[in-house]
Amino acid sequence: MNITEYTPFHHPESLYVVNEELIADEELQGANLLMSFTGFSDAGQVVSQISKELKEQLSAEPLAVFDIDQLIDYRSRRPRITFTEDRLSDYRAPSLVLYRMVDALGTPFLYLTGSEPDLQWERFSRAVLGLVERLDVNLVAWVHSVPMPVPHTRPIGATVHGNRPDLIDGISAWKTTMEIPAAIGHVLEIKLAETGRNVVGYAIHVPHYLSDAEYPPAAVAGLEYLGAAASLMLPSERLREAGRAVERQITEQVEGSAEVATIVSNLEKQYDEHSDGVARRSLLAGDNDELPDADELGAAVEAYLASRDAKPHSGPETGIS
The missing domain is CATH 3.40.50.10900 (PAC-like subunit)
Incomplete structure (x- = not known):
């Protein structure tokens, strides 16, 4: 056949x-x-x-x-x-x-x-x-x-x-x-x-x-x-309003931890350095073309949260609260 x-x-x-x-x-x-x-x-x-x-x-x-x-x-x-x-x-x-x-x-x-x-x-x-x-x-x-x-x-x-x-x-x-x-x-x-x-x-x-x-x-x-x-x-519009609330909460949490704030600042520096109009193979890659690892930031966030006293949660949920 x-x-x-x-x-x-x-x-x-x-x-x-x-x-x-x-x-x-x-x-x-x-x-x-x-x-x-x-x-x-x-x-x-x-x-x-x-x-x-x-x-x-x-x-x-x-x-x-x-x-x-x-x-x-x-x-x-x-x-x-x-x-x-x-x-x-x-x-x-x-x-x-x-x-x-x-x-x-x-x-x-x-x-x-x-x-x-x-x-x-x-x-x-x-x-x-x-x-x-x-x-x-x-x-x-x-x-x-x-x-x-x-x-x-x-x-x-x-x-x-x-x-x-x-x-x-x-x-x-x-x-x-x-x-x-x-x-x-x-x-x-x-x-x-x-x-x-x-x-x-x-x-x-x-x-x-x-x-x-x-x-x-x-x-x-x-x-x-x-x-x-x-x-x-x-x-x-509804998502924009929810986003503003989430951004406020994230800002409060980052400002509450010097360690987390430092890591976010480092990400900002890296982002700005690689988005200045210069053609790169990757916006996110460093000089050795390796992407940064999330583990460092995740560990810092976990350490920060572990150090906080337990308290009732209110407001929109974010990934760092």
Whole structure:
């Protein structure tokens, strides 16, 4: 038998259920598509915050709902559930949905968000590319976040990649060559580019000592990059307000420890030295091109916290409190 005549794989269209009436809307033809997935690297919970803000602040209608049971390994990434005294509630089931949304100026766009698939990446990619083709998507822009040895007192940076030089040039702060673990966003970006689709990805740099908690300023930066790329007015006021509160708390905690303040100051010095306009292989690398280690700062923060008397916590949670 000719192997090209035998296709043992399920059709990618069987991975999702589509709203046929909605997908036939002529306004969506040529619209831009935004993407964000949880489960890979979500430093500062940037993706989680962006997804929540868009779904709560904008009109969102499910256009295609993916069969999450075919894509998730529940035992390796167990969903959360709440146990209260003698009962269970608030089971947070994973999901992966393509939404039709409308921005603040009435511009329709698409948003694919949810849990990064554990399984069937090739089939899922074919499914997404099929939807992109059917809707004749103009531009795909996606965002994720990574922990970086940068100070919270400097502007949020990003590493930008894709096939649109006009959206990349002059933005990327970190330029290097290295092998990294792939995320589904990376795979989709490569396959979209191979088919000639416009695509751009933004990796938001989150201070590594704040990467385990919500860091709203980084989510605001992600929304700004996505909005600028796709010419959309995306909501960010609530995140900006939360960010101001978090920044005040961080400032108080840094000022409360001379050791932590010194380390943050050293990060500022390193950042400033390598962002003075001189071309470098990496904004963050030192003279020997090695990235700074987070352990020193983490140890200093832990020592500072251990020295504090226990007291009730109030205000937004940060990664150093």
